[in-house]
Amino acid sequence: MTDMQHKPNGWNLPINQxxxxxxxxxxxxxxxxxxxxxxxxxxxxxxxxxxxxxxxxKYLKLTKKLPLFPGLAISAKAWHGLKAIKNYNLSIAKEVYPDEF
Incomplete structure (x- = not known):
């Protein structure tokens, strides 16, 4: 299956449309x-x-490469939606919350 078939939890909420x-x-x-x-x-x-x-x-370009802390990533998703965090490294957050990103 492709990633498109595995949209994250909350994909259909208004903030994530x-x-x-x-x-x-x-x-x-x-x-x-x-x-x-x-x-x-x-x-x-x-x-x-x-x-x-x-x-x-330059600072933001570099720091966006760093994995977001899982709590920060899940909070950002809840408050700002998936589009707001799409350009960040969610590698660790995906380990803690595998169905959220």
């Missing part, structure tokens, strides 16, 4: 951004991001 094209984009983002990182990789990205605290664009 998407066209089929938007769902395709969402699942493409999951493949692109949900990368399991080692502690060393996380530390490296974190240290590099600290070099760009005054450059919001």
């Amino acid at each position: 998407m066209t089929e094209e938007e769902w395709k984009d969402y699942f493409d983002c999951r493949k692109k951004y949900d990368i399991k990182l080692s502690d060393e990789e996380i530390n490296k990205i974190t240290k590099e991001a600290c070099n760009y605290l005054k450059d919001k664009e």
